[in-house]
Amino acid sequence: MQEFSDLADLEELTTLVAVAEAGSFTAAAQVLGRDPSVLSRRVSQLEQRLGVRLLSRTTRRVALTEVGALYARRVQGVLDELASASREASDYAATPQGLVRVSLPLSFGRQWIAPVLPAFLAEHPRIRIELKLTDRFVDLVAEGFDVSIRVAAGKPRDSSLTARKIASYRNLLVASPGYLAAHGTPEVPADLMRHACLGFTGYTGWPDWPLRKAGRRETVRPTCALVADSTEVLLGAAIEGAGITFTADWLAGPALRAGALVEVLPGWSGKESGGVYAVLPPGRLVPAKTRLFVDAVARAIKAGWVH
Structure with a gap:
Protein backbone atom coordinates (compact mmCIF):
# COMPACT_ATOMS: atom_id res chain seq x y z
CA MET A 1 0.00 0.00 0.00
CA GLN A 2 1.38 3.44 -0.99
CA GLU A 3 1.79 5.83 1.93
CA PHE A 4 2.57 9.53 2.31
CA SER A 5 6.15 9.51 3.53
CA ASP A 6 8.10 12.71 3.10
CA LEU A 7 8.28 16.31 1.91
CA ALA A 8 8.62 15.23 -1.73
CA ASP A 9 5.25 13.47 -1.49
CA LEU A 10 3.67 16.63 -0.06
CA GLU A 11 5.09 18.71 -2.91
CA GLU A 12 3.66 16.25 -5.45
CA LEU A 13 0.21 16.45 -3.88
CA THR A 14 0.31 20.24 -3.71
CA THR A 15 1.34 20.37 -7.36
CA LEU A 16 -1.50 18.09 -8.47
CA VAL A 17 -4.12 20.23 -6.74
CA ALA A 18 -2.60 23.46 -8.10
CA VAL A 19 -2.56 22.13 -11.69
CA ALA A 20 -6.11 20.86 -11.36
CA GLU A 21 -7.33 24.26 -10.14
CA ALA A 22 -5.31 26.33 -12.64
CA GLY A 23 -5.98 24.13 -15.66
CA SER A 24 -2.39 24.14 -16.91
CA PHE A 25 1.18 23.65 -15.74
CA THR A 26 2.04 27.18 -16.81
CA ALA A 27 -0.71 28.78 -14.73
CA ALA A 28 0.04 26.54 -11.76
CA ALA A 29 3.74 27.43 -12.03
CA GLN A 30 2.87 31.11 -11.65
CA VAL A 31 0.88 30.35 -8.49
CA LEU A 32 3.57 28.16 -6.94
CA GLY A 33 6.53 30.17 -8.19
CA ARG A 34 8.20 27.18 -9.87
CA ASP A 35 9.15 26.23 -13.43
CA PRO A 36 6.38 24.38 -15.33
CA SER A 37 8.78 21.54 -16.15
CA VAL A 38 9.36 20.96 -12.43
CA LEU A 39 5.61 20.68 -11.84
CA SER A 40 5.18 18.33 -14.79
CA ARG A 41 7.93 16.09 -13.43
CA ARG A 42 6.35 16.03 -9.98
CA VAL A 43 2.97 14.92 -11.33
CA SER A 44 4.64 12.27 -13.50
CA GLN A 45 6.46 10.92 -10.44
CA LEU A 46 3.20 10.83 -8.50
CA GLU A 47 1.47 8.97 -11.32
CA GLN A 48 4.32 6.50 -11.55
CA ARG A 49 4.27 5.90 -7.82
CA LEU A 50 0.51 5.36 -7.79
CA GLY A 51 0.41 3.40 -11.06
CA VAL A 52 -2.48 5.44 -12.55
CA ARG A 53 -2.93 8.40 -14.89
CA LEU A 54 -4.17 11.43 -12.99
CA LEU A 55 -4.07 14.03 -15.78
CA SER A 56 -4.93 14.03 -19.45
CA ARG A 57 -2.42 16.27 -21.19
CA THR A 58 -2.99 18.16 -24.45
CA THR A 59 -0.92 20.88 -26.08
CA ARG A 60 -3.29 23.55 -24.73
CA ARG A 61 -4.40 22.36 -21.30
CA VAL A 62 -4.53 19.50 -18.88
CA ALA A 63 -7.59 17.93 -17.29
CA LEU A 64 -8.11 15.45 -14.49
CA THR A 65 -8.94 11.87 -15.39
CA GLU A 66 -11.81 10.23 -13.54
CA VAL A 67 -9.51 8.66 -10.99
CA GLY A 68 -7.49 11.90 -10.92
CA ALA A 69 -10.58 13.89 -9.97
CA LEU A 70 -11.41 11.48 -7.13
CA TYR A 71 -7.82 11.49 -5.92
CA ALA A 72 -7.45 15.28 -6.15
CA ARG A 73 -10.64 15.79 -4.14
CA ARG A 74 -9.34 13.57 -1.34
CA VAL A 75 -5.92 15.21 -1.49
CA GLN A 76 -7.47 18.66 -1.23
CA GLY A 77 -9.14 17.56 2.00
CA VAL A 78 -5.80 16.36 3.39
CA LEU A 79 -4.08 19.63 2.46
CA ASP A 80 -6.88 21.64 4.04
CA GLU A 81 -6.49 19.62 7.24
CA LEU A 82 -2.74 20.22 7.24
CA ALA A 83 -3.25 23.95 6.77
CA SER A 84 -5.80 23.99 9.59
CA ALA A 85 -3.45 22.05 11.87
CA SER A 86 -0.66 24.53 11.14
CA ARG A 87 -2.91 27.48 11.98
CA GLU A 88 -4.01 25.81 15.20
CA ALA A 89 -0.41 25.14 16.18
CA SER A 90 0.53 28.77 15.52
CA ASP A 91 -2.45 30.03 17.50
CA TYR A 92 -1.59 27.63 20.32
CA ALA A 93 1.96 28.95 20.47
CA ALA A 94 0.80 32.57 20.34
CA THR A 95 -1.64 32.07 23.22
CA PRO A 96 -0.03 29.89 25.90
CA GLN A 97 -2.46 27.19 26.92
CA GLY A 98 -2.76 23.58 27.92
CA LEU A 99 -1.50 21.33 30.69
CA VAL A 100 1.95 21.71 32.29
CA ARG A 101 3.00 18.60 34.23
CA VAL A 102 5.55 19.50 36.90
CA SER A 103 7.65 17.34 39.24
CA LEU A 104 8.79 19.03 42.48
CA PRO A 105 10.70 18.08 45.63
CA LEU A 106 8.30 17.92 48.57
CA SER A 107 9.60 20.63 50.90
CA PHE A 108 10.81 22.95 48.19
CA GLY A 109 7.58 22.61 46.25
CA ARG A 110 5.41 23.42 49.24
CA GLN A 111 7.50 26.39 50.33
CA TRP A 112 8.50 28.01 47.06
CA ILE A 113 6.28 26.76 44.22
CA ALA A 114 2.82 26.36 45.76
CA PRO A 115 2.54 30.09 46.68
CA VAL A 116 3.33 31.05 43.07
CA LEU A 117 0.46 29.08 41.53
CA PRO A 118 -2.66 31.18 42.28
CA ALA A 119 -1.24 34.35 40.71
CA PHE A 120 0.24 32.40 37.78
CA LEU A 121 -3.08 30.70 36.97
CA ALA A 122 -4.94 34.00 37.28
CA GLU A 123 -2.52 35.61 34.83
CA HIS A 124 -2.70 32.66 32.40
CA PRO A 125 -6.25 31.29 32.62
CA ARG A 126 -5.78 28.93 29.65
CA ILE A 127 -2.88 27.10 31.31
CA ARG A 128 -3.49 24.20 33.71
CA ILE A 129 -0.93 22.82 36.16
CA GLU A 130 -0.53 19.25 37.39
CA LEU A 131 1.96 18.90 40.26
CA LYS A 132 3.73 15.77 41.42
CA LEU A 133 5.42 16.46 44.75
CA THR A 134 7.99 13.77 45.40
CA ASP A 135 11.60 13.47 46.47
CA ARG A 136 11.91 10.52 44.09
CA PHE A 137 14.06 11.04 40.99
CA VAL A 138 11.63 11.12 38.06
CA ASP A 139 12.25 10.25 34.42
CA LEU A 140 10.87 13.27 32.59
CA VAL A 141 10.46 11.60 29.22
CA ALA A 142 9.18 8.21 30.37
CA GLU A 143 6.75 9.72 32.88
CA GLY A 144 5.55 12.55 30.64
CA PHE A 145 6.61 15.59 32.65
CA ASP A 146 7.06 18.97 30.98
CA VAL A 147 9.51 20.21 33.62
CA SER A 148 11.12 19.04 36.85
CA ILE A 149 12.38 21.45 39.49
CA ARG A 150 15.43 19.86 41.10
CA VAL A 151 17.46 21.01 44.10
CA ALA A 152 20.93 19.52 43.81
CA ALA A 153 24.55 19.98 44.78
CA GLY A 154 25.59 19.91 41.13
CA LYS A 155 24.16 20.23 37.66
CA PRO A 156 21.89 17.31 36.65
CA ARG A 157 24.04 14.61 35.12
CA ASP A 158 21.82 13.51 32.22
CA SER A 159 23.30 15.40 29.28
CA SER A 160 20.29 14.64 27.08
CA LEU A 161 18.15 16.94 29.24
CA THR A 162 18.12 20.73 29.24
CA ALA A 163 18.88 22.20 32.68
CA ARG A 164 18.37 25.89 33.48
CA LYS A 165 19.83 27.07 36.79
CA ILE A 166 17.40 29.46 38.42
CA ALA A 167 19.00 29.93 41.86
CA SER A 168 21.93 28.99 44.08
CA TYR A 169 21.81 27.93 47.69
CA ARG A 170 24.12 26.97 50.55
CA ASN A 171 23.81 24.85 53.68
CA LEU A 172 24.22 26.61 57.00
CA LEU A 173 23.86 26.02 60.74
CA VAL A 174 20.85 27.53 62.53
CA ALA A 175 19.29 27.52 65.97
CA SER A 176 16.66 29.49 67.85
CA PRO A 177 17.69 32.51 69.94
CA GLY A 178 16.14 30.77 72.95
CA TYR A 179 18.31 27.67 72.55
CA LEU A 180 21.49 29.73 72.24
CA ALA A 181 20.55 31.83 75.26
CA ALA A 182 20.10 28.70 77.33
CA HIS A 183 23.06 26.66 76.06
CA GLY A 184 25.58 29.17 74.76
CA THR A 185 26.71 30.03 71.25
CA PRO A 186 29.35 27.87 69.51
CA GLU A 187 32.50 29.81 68.66
CA VAL A 188 34.25 27.18 66.49
CA PRO A 189 33.00 23.99 64.74
CA ALA A 190 34.39 21.74 67.50
CA ASP A 191 31.98 23.41 69.96
CA LEU A 192 29.10 21.70 68.16
CA MET A 193 30.08 18.44 69.86
CA ARG A 194 28.84 19.90 73.17
CA HIS A 195 25.44 20.88 71.81
CA ALA A 196 22.17 19.12 71.02
CA CYS A 197 22.09 18.78 67.27
CA LEU A 198 19.33 17.83 64.86
CA GLY A 199 20.50 15.60 62.00
CA PHE A 200 19.03 15.15 58.55
CA THR A 201 19.70 11.57 57.43
CA GLY A 202 19.16 12.45 53.79
CA TYR A 203 22.14 14.82 53.66
CA THR A 204 24.88 13.54 51.35
CA GLY A 205 27.54 13.81 54.04
CA TRP A 206 25.52 12.19 56.84
CA PRO A 207 26.40 11.44 59.64
CA ASP A 208 29.15 14.08 59.24
CA TRP A 209 28.72 17.81 58.84
CA PRO A 210 31.51 18.88 56.46
CA LEU A 211 32.07 22.61 56.90
CA ARG A 212 34.20 25.21 55.20
CA LYS A 213 35.05 28.87 55.66
CA ALA A 214 37.47 30.97 53.59
CA GLY A 215 39.44 27.96 52.43
CA ARG A 216 39.41 26.21 55.81
CA ARG A 217 37.69 22.83 56.07
CA GLU A 218 36.51 20.98 59.16
CA THR A 219 34.29 17.95 59.56
CA VAL A 220 32.13 17.47 62.64
CA ARG A 221 30.18 14.34 63.57
CA PRO A 222 27.64 15.82 66.01
CA THR A 223 25.79 14.13 68.82
CA CYS A 224 22.18 14.35 67.72
CA ALA A 225 19.22 14.67 70.01
CA LEU A 226 16.97 14.04 67.01
CA VAL A 227 17.54 12.59 63.55
CA ALA A 228 14.95 12.47 60.77
CA ASP A 229 14.59 12.14 57.04
CA SER A 230 12.49 15.32 56.91
CA THR A 231 14.13 18.73 56.86
CA GLU A 232 10.82 20.35 57.71
CA VAL A 233 10.50 18.32 60.93
CA LEU A 234 14.04 19.24 61.97
CA LEU A 235 13.56 22.90 61.14
CA GLY A 236 10.39 22.98 63.24
CA ALA A 237 12.26 21.37 66.13
CA ALA A 238 15.04 23.95 65.83
CA ILE A 239 12.52 26.80 65.92
CA GLU A 240 11.08 25.30 69.11
CA GLY A 241 14.53 25.32 70.71
CA ALA A 242 15.44 21.63 70.45
CA GLY A 243 18.93 22.24 69.12
CA ILE A 244 21.14 23.21 66.18
CA THR A 245 20.44 21.93 62.69
CA PHE A 246 22.34 21.99 59.40
CA THR A 247 19.99 22.96 56.62
CA ALA A 248 19.59 24.83 53.34
CA ASP A 249 19.21 28.58 53.34
CA TRP A 250 16.15 28.34 51.08
CA LEU A 251 14.38 26.31 53.76
CA ALA A 252 15.51 28.34 56.77
CA GLY A 253 15.06 31.72 55.04
CA PRO A 254 11.57 32.66 56.30
CA ALA A 255 12.44 31.73 59.91
CA LEU A 256 15.72 33.67 59.68
CA GLY A 274 23.98 23.84 45.39
CA GLY A 275 21.56 25.00 42.79
CA VAL A 276 17.90 24.95 41.88
CA TYR A 277 17.40 23.75 38.32
CA ALA A 278 14.49 23.66 35.95
CA VAL A 279 15.09 20.45 34.02
CA LEU A 280 13.36 20.08 30.67
CA PRO A 281 13.03 17.19 28.21
CA PRO A 282 15.51 17.18 25.31
CA GLY A 283 14.83 19.51 22.39
CA ARG A 284 15.41 23.15 21.60
CA LEU A 285 11.79 24.30 21.47
CA VAL A 286 10.26 24.88 24.89
CA PRO A 287 6.49 25.41 24.78
CA ALA A 288 5.41 28.87 25.84
CA LYS A 289 3.27 27.43 28.66
CA THR A 290 6.34 25.71 30.17
CA ARG A 291 8.65 28.68 29.65
CA LEU A 292 6.18 31.01 31.37
CA PHE A 293 5.91 28.65 34.35
CA VAL A 294 9.68 28.39 34.77
CA ASP A 295 10.04 32.17 34.46
CA ALA A 296 7.41 32.70 37.17
CA VAL A 297 9.21 30.30 39.50
CA ALA A 298 12.55 32.00 38.85
CA ARG A 299 11.09 35.46 39.59
CA ALA A 300 9.50 34.28 42.83
CA ILE A 301 12.72 32.71 44.04
CA LYS A 302 14.76 35.78 43.15
CA ALA A 303 12.34 38.00 45.05
CA GLY A 304 12.31 35.92 48.24
CA TRP A 305 15.69 34.15 48.41
CA VAL A 306 17.83 34.51 51.52
CA HIS A 307 21.59 33.88 51.43
Missing part, protein backbone atom coordinates in the same frame (compact mmCIF):
# COMPACT_ATOMS: atom_id res chain seq x y z
CA ARG A 257 13.88 36.74 58.38
CA ALA A 258 11.30 36.45 61.16
CA GLY A 259 13.97 36.09 63.85
CA ALA A 260 12.73 32.63 64.86
CA LEU A 261 16.17 31.29 63.91
CA VAL A 262 19.64 32.79 63.76
CA GLU A 263 22.71 31.58 61.93
CA VAL A 264 25.24 29.68 64.04
CA LEU A 265 28.96 29.99 63.22
CA PRO A 266 28.35 32.65 60.55
CA GLY A 267 30.53 32.13 57.50
CA TRP A 268 30.78 28.37 58.00
CA SER A 269 28.70 26.52 55.44
CA GLY A 270 28.46 23.19 53.68
CA LYS A 271 31.48 22.14 51.65
CA GLU A 272 29.42 22.33 48.43
CA SER A 273 27.04 24.99 47.29
Whole structure:
Protein backbone atom coordinates (compact mmCIF):
# COMPACT_ATOMS: atom_id res chain seq x y z
CA MET A 1 0.00 0.00 0.00
CA GLN A 2 1.38 3.44 -0.99
CA GLU A 3 1.79 5.83 1.93
CA PHE A 4 2.57 9.53 2.31
CA SER A 5 6.15 9.51 3.53
CA ASP A 6 8.10 12.71 3.10
CA LEU A 7 8.28 16.31 1.91
CA ALA A 8 8.62 15.23 -1.73
CA ASP A 9 5.25 13.47 -1.49
CA LEU A 10 3.67 16.63 -0.06
CA GLU A 11 5.09 18.71 -2.91
CA GLU A 12 3.66 16.25 -5.45
CA LEU A 13 0.21 16.45 -3.88
CA THR A 14 0.31 20.24 -3.71
CA THR A 15 1.34 20.37 -7.36
CA LEU A 16 -1.50 18.09 -8.47
CA VAL A 17 -4.12 20.23 -6.74
CA ALA A 18 -2.60 23.46 -8.10
CA VAL A 19 -2.56 22.13 -11.69
CA ALA A 20 -6.11 20.86 -11.36
CA GLU A 21 -7.33 24.26 -10.14
CA ALA A 22 -5.31 26.33 -12.64
CA GLY A 23 -5.98 24.13 -15.66
CA SER A 24 -2.39 24.14 -16.91
CA PHE A 25 1.18 23.65 -15.74
CA THR A 26 2.04 27.18 -16.81
CA ALA A 27 -0.71 28.78 -14.73
CA ALA A 28 0.04 26.54 -11.76
CA ALA A 29 3.74 27.43 -12.03
CA GLN A 30 2.87 31.11 -11.65
CA VAL A 31 0.88 30.35 -8.49
CA LEU A 32 3.57 28.16 -6.94
CA GLY A 33 6.53 30.17 -8.19
CA ARG A 34 8.20 27.18 -9.87
CA ASP A 35 9.15 26.23 -13.43
CA PRO A 36 6.38 24.38 -15.33
CA SER A 37 8.78 21.54 -16.15
CA VAL A 38 9.36 20.96 -12.43
CA LEU A 39 5.61 20.68 -11.84
CA SER A 40 5.18 18.33 -14.79
CA ARG A 41 7.93 16.09 -13.43
CA ARG A 42 6.35 16.03 -9.98
CA VAL A 43 2.97 14.92 -11.33
CA SER A 44 4.64 12.27 -13.50
CA GLN A 45 6.46 10.92 -10.44
CA LEU A 46 3.20 10.83 -8.50
CA GLU A 47 1.47 8.97 -11.32
CA GLN A 48 4.32 6.50 -11.55
CA ARG A 49 4.27 5.90 -7.82
CA LEU A 50 0.51 5.36 -7.79
CA GLY A 51 0.41 3.40 -11.06
CA VAL A 52 -2.48 5.44 -12.55
CA ARG A 53 -2.93 8.40 -14.89
CA LEU A 54 -4.17 11.43 -12.99
CA LEU A 55 -4.07 14.03 -15.78
CA SER A 56 -4.93 14.03 -19.45
CA ARG A 57 -2.42 16.27 -21.19
CA THR A 58 -2.99 18.16 -24.45
CA THR A 59 -0.92 20.88 -26.08
CA ARG A 60 -3.29 23.55 -24.73
CA ARG A 61 -4.40 22.36 -21.30
CA VAL A 62 -4.53 19.50 -18.88
CA ALA A 63 -7.59 17.93 -17.29
CA LEU A 64 -8.11 15.45 -14.49
CA THR A 65 -8.94 11.87 -15.39
CA GLU A 66 -11.81 10.23 -13.54
CA VAL A 67 -9.51 8.66 -10.99
CA GLY A 68 -7.49 11.90 -10.92
CA ALA A 69 -10.58 13.89 -9.97
CA LEU A 70 -11.41 11.48 -7.13
CA TYR A 71 -7.82 11.49 -5.92
CA ALA A 72 -7.45 15.28 -6.15
CA ARG A 73 -10.64 15.79 -4.14
CA ARG A 74 -9.34 13.57 -1.34
CA VAL A 75 -5.92 15.21 -1.49
CA GLN A 76 -7.47 18.66 -1.23
CA GLY A 77 -9.14 17.56 2.00
CA VAL A 78 -5.80 16.36 3.39
CA LEU A 79 -4.08 19.63 2.46
CA ASP A 80 -6.88 21.64 4.04
CA GLU A 81 -6.49 19.62 7.24
CA LEU A 82 -2.74 20.22 7.24
CA ALA A 83 -3.25 23.95 6.77
CA SER A 84 -5.80 23.99 9.59
CA ALA A 85 -3.45 22.05 11.87
CA SER A 86 -0.66 24.53 11.14
CA ARG A 87 -2.91 27.48 11.98
CA GLU A 88 -4.01 25.81 15.20
CA ALA A 89 -0.41 25.14 16.18
CA SER A 90 0.53 28.77 15.52
CA ASP A 91 -2.45 30.03 17.50
CA TYR A 92 -1.59 27.63 20.32
CA ALA A 93 1.96 28.95 20.47
CA ALA A 94 0.80 32.57 20.34
CA THR A 95 -1.64 32.07 23.22
CA PRO A 96 -0.03 29.89 25.90
CA GLN A 97 -2.46 27.19 26.92
CA GLY A 98 -2.76 23.58 27.92
CA LEU A 99 -1.50 21.33 30.69
CA VAL A 100 1.95 21.71 32.29
CA ARG A 101 3.00 18.60 34.23
CA VAL A 102 5.55 19.50 36.90
CA SER A 103 7.65 17.34 39.24
CA LEU A 104 8.79 19.03 42.48
CA PRO A 105 10.70 18.08 45.63
CA LEU A 106 8.30 17.92 48.57
CA SER A 107 9.60 20.63 50.90
CA PHE A 108 10.81 22.95 48.19
CA GLY A 109 7.58 22.61 46.25
CA ARG A 110 5.41 23.42 49.24
CA GLN A 111 7.50 26.39 50.33
CA TRP A 112 8.50 28.01 47.06
CA ILE A 113 6.28 26.76 44.22
CA ALA A 114 2.82 26.36 45.76
CA PRO A 115 2.54 30.09 46.68
CA VAL A 116 3.33 31.05 43.07
CA LEU A 117 0.46 29.08 41.53
CA PRO A 118 -2.66 31.18 42.28
CA ALA A 119 -1.24 34.35 40.71
CA PHE A 120 0.24 32.40 37.78
CA LEU A 121 -3.08 30.70 36.97
CA ALA A 122 -4.94 34.00 37.28
CA GLU A 123 -2.52 35.61 34.83
CA HIS A 124 -2.70 32.66 32.40
CA PRO A 125 -6.25 31.29 32.62
CA ARG A 126 -5.78 28.93 29.65
CA ILE A 127 -2.88 27.10 31.31
CA ARG A 128 -3.49 24.20 33.71
CA ILE A 129 -0.93 22.82 36.16
CA GLU A 130 -0.53 19.25 37.39
CA LEU A 131 1.96 18.90 40.26
CA LYS A 132 3.73 15.77 41.42
CA LEU A 133 5.42 16.46 44.75
CA THR A 134 7.99 13.77 45.40
CA ASP A 135 11.60 13.47 46.47
CA ARG A 136 11.91 10.52 44.09
CA PHE A 137 14.06 11.04 40.99
CA VAL A 138 11.63 11.12 38.06
CA ASP A 139 12.25 10.25 34.42
CA LEU A 140 10.87 13.27 32.59
CA VAL A 141 10.46 11.60 29.22
CA ALA A 142 9.18 8.21 30.37
CA GLU A 143 6.75 9.72 32.88
CA GLY A 144 5.55 12.55 30.64
CA PHE A 145 6.61 15.59 32.65
CA ASP A 146 7.06 18.97 30.98
CA VAL A 147 9.51 20.21 33.62
CA SER A 148 11.12 19.04 36.85
CA ILE A 149 12.38 21.45 39.49
CA ARG A 150 15.43 19.86 41.10
CA VAL A 151 17.46 21.01 44.10
CA ALA A 152 20.93 19.52 43.81
CA ALA A 153 24.55 19.98 44.78
CA GLY A 154 25.59 19.91 41.13
CA LYS A 155 24.16 20.23 37.66
CA PRO A 156 21.89 17.31 36.65
CA ARG A 157 24.04 14.61 35.12
CA ASP A 158 21.82 13.51 32.22
CA SER A 159 23.30 15.40 29.28
CA SER A 160 20.29 14.64 27.08
CA LEU A 161 18.15 16.94 29.24
CA THR A 162 18.12 20.73 29.24
CA ALA A 163 18.88 22.20 32.68
CA ARG A 164 18.37 25.89 33.48
CA LYS A 165 19.83 27.07 36.79
CA ILE A 166 17.40 29.46 38.42
CA ALA A 167 19.00 29.93 41.86
CA SER A 168 21.93 28.99 44.08
CA TYR A 169 21.81 27.93 47.69
CA ARG A 170 24.12 26.97 50.55
CA ASN A 171 23.81 24.85 53.68
CA LEU A 172 24.22 26.61 57.00
CA LEU A 173 23.86 26.02 60.74
CA VAL A 174 20.85 27.53 62.53
CA ALA A 175 19.29 27.52 65.97
CA SER A 176 16.66 29.49 67.85
CA PRO A 177 17.69 32.51 69.94
CA GLY A 178 16.14 30.77 72.95
CA TYR A 179 18.31 27.67 72.55
CA LEU A 180 21.49 29.73 72.24
CA ALA A 181 20.55 31.83 75.26
CA ALA A 182 20.10 28.70 77.33
CA HIS A 183 23.06 26.66 76.06
CA GLY A 184 25.58 29.17 74.76
CA THR A 185 26.71 30.03 71.25
CA PRO A 186 29.35 27.87 69.51
CA GLU A 187 32.50 29.81 68.66
CA VAL A 188 34.25 27.18 66.49
CA PRO A 189 33.00 23.99 64.74
CA ALA A 190 34.39 21.74 67.50
CA ASP A 191 31.98 23.41 69.96
CA LEU A 192 29.10 21.70 68.16
CA MET A 193 30.08 18.44 69.86
CA ARG A 194 28.84 19.90 73.17
CA HIS A 195 25.44 20.88 71.81
CA ALA A 196 22.17 19.12 71.02
CA CYS A 197 22.09 18.78 67.27
CA LEU A 198 19.33 17.83 64.86
CA GLY A 199 20.50 15.60 62.00
CA PHE A 200 19.03 15.15 58.55
CA THR A 201 19.70 11.57 57.43
CA GLY A 202 19.16 12.45 53.79
CA TYR A 203 22.14 14.82 53.66
CA THR A 204 24.88 13.54 51.35
CA GLY A 205 27.54 13.81 54.04
CA TRP A 206 25.52 12.19 56.84
CA PRO A 207 26.40 11.44 59.64
CA ASP A 208 29.15 14.08 59.24
CA TRP A 209 28.72 17.81 58.84
CA PRO A 210 31.51 18.88 56.46
CA LEU A 211 32.07 22.61 56.90
CA ARG A 212 34.20 25.21 55.20
CA LYS A 213 35.05 28.87 55.66
CA ALA A 214 37.47 30.97 53.59
CA GLY A 215 39.44 27.96 52.43
CA ARG A 216 39.41 26.21 55.81
CA ARG A 217 37.69 22.83 56.07
CA GLU A 218 36.51 20.98 59.16
CA THR A 219 34.29 17.95 59.56
CA VAL A 220 32.13 17.47 62.64
CA ARG A 221 30.18 14.34 63.57
CA PRO A 222 27.64 15.82 66.01
CA THR A 223 25.79 14.13 68.82
CA CYS A 224 22.18 14.35 67.72
CA ALA A 225 19.22 14.67 70.01
CA LEU A 226 16.97 14.04 67.01
CA VAL A 227 17.54 12.59 63.55
CA ALA A 228 14.95 12.47 60.77
CA ASP A 229 14.59 12.14 57.04
CA SER A 230 12.49 15.32 56.91
CA THR A 231 14.13 18.73 56.86
CA GLU A 232 10.82 20.35 57.71
CA VAL A 233 10.50 18.32 60.93
CA LEU A 234 14.04 19.24 61.97
CA LEU A 235 13.56 22.90 61.14
CA GLY A 236 10.39 22.98 63.24
CA ALA A 237 12.26 21.37 66.13
CA ALA A 238 15.04 23.95 65.83
CA ILE A 239 12.52 26.80 65.92
CA GLU A 240 11.08 25.30 69.11
CA GLY A 241 14.53 25.32 70.71
CA ALA A 242 15.44 21.63 70.45
CA GLY A 243 18.93 22.24 69.12
CA ILE A 244 21.14 23.21 66.18
CA THR A 245 20.44 21.93 62.69
CA PHE A 246 22.34 21.99 59.40
CA THR A 247 19.99 22.96 56.62
CA ALA A 248 19.59 24.83 53.34
CA ASP A 249 19.21 28.58 53.34
CA TRP A 250 16.15 28.34 51.08
CA LEU A 251 14.38 26.31 53.76
CA ALA A 252 15.51 28.34 56.77
CA GLY A 253 15.06 31.72 55.04
CA PRO A 254 11.57 32.66 56.30
CA ALA A 255 12.44 31.73 59.91
CA LEU A 256 15.72 33.67 59.68
CA ARG A 257 13.88 36.74 58.38
CA ALA A 258 11.30 36.45 61.16
CA GLY A 259 13.97 36.09 63.85
CA ALA A 260 12.73 32.63 64.86
CA LEU A 261 16.17 31.29 63.91
CA VAL A 262 19.64 32.79 63.76
CA GLU A 263 22.71 31.58 61.93
CA VAL A 264 25.24 29.68 64.04
CA LEU A 265 28.96 29.99 63.22
CA PRO A 266 28.35 32.65 60.55
CA GLY A 267 30.53 32.13 57.50
CA TRP A 268 30.78 28.37 58.00
CA SER A 269 28.70 26.52 55.44
CA GLY A 270 28.46 23.19 53.68
CA LYS A 271 31.48 22.14 51.65
CA GLU A 272 29.42 22.33 48.43
CA SER A 273 27.04 24.99 47.29
CA GLY A 274 23.98 23.84 45.39
CA GLY A 275 21.56 25.00 42.79
CA VAL A 276 17.90 24.95 41.88
CA TYR A 277 17.40 23.75 38.32
CA ALA A 278 14.49 23.66 35.95
CA VAL A 279 15.09 20.45 34.02
CA LEU A 280 13.36 20.08 30.67
CA PRO A 281 13.03 17.19 28.21
CA PRO A 282 15.51 17.18 25.31
CA GLY A 283 14.83 19.51 22.39
CA ARG A 284 15.41 23.15 21.60
CA LEU A 285 11.79 24.30 21.47
CA VAL A 286 10.26 24.88 24.89
CA PRO A 287 6.49 25.41 24.78
CA ALA A 288 5.41 28.87 25.84
CA LYS A 289 3.27 27.43 28.66
CA THR A 290 6.34 25.71 30.17
CA ARG A 291 8.65 28.68 29.65
CA LEU A 292 6.18 31.01 31.37
CA PHE A 293 5.91 28.65 34.35
CA VAL A 294 9.68 28.39 34.77
CA ASP A 295 10.04 32.17 34.46
CA ALA A 296 7.41 32.70 37.17
CA VAL A 297 9.21 30.30 39.50
CA ALA A 298 12.55 32.00 38.85
CA ARG A 299 11.09 35.46 39.59
CA ALA A 300 9.50 34.28 42.83
CA ILE A 301 12.72 32.71 44.04
CA LYS A 302 14.76 35.78 43.15
CA ALA A 303 12.34 38.00 45.05
CA GLY A 304 12.31 35.92 48.24
CA TRP A 305 15.69 34.15 48.41
CA VAL A 306 17.83 34.51 51.52
CA HIS A 307 21.59 33.88 51.43
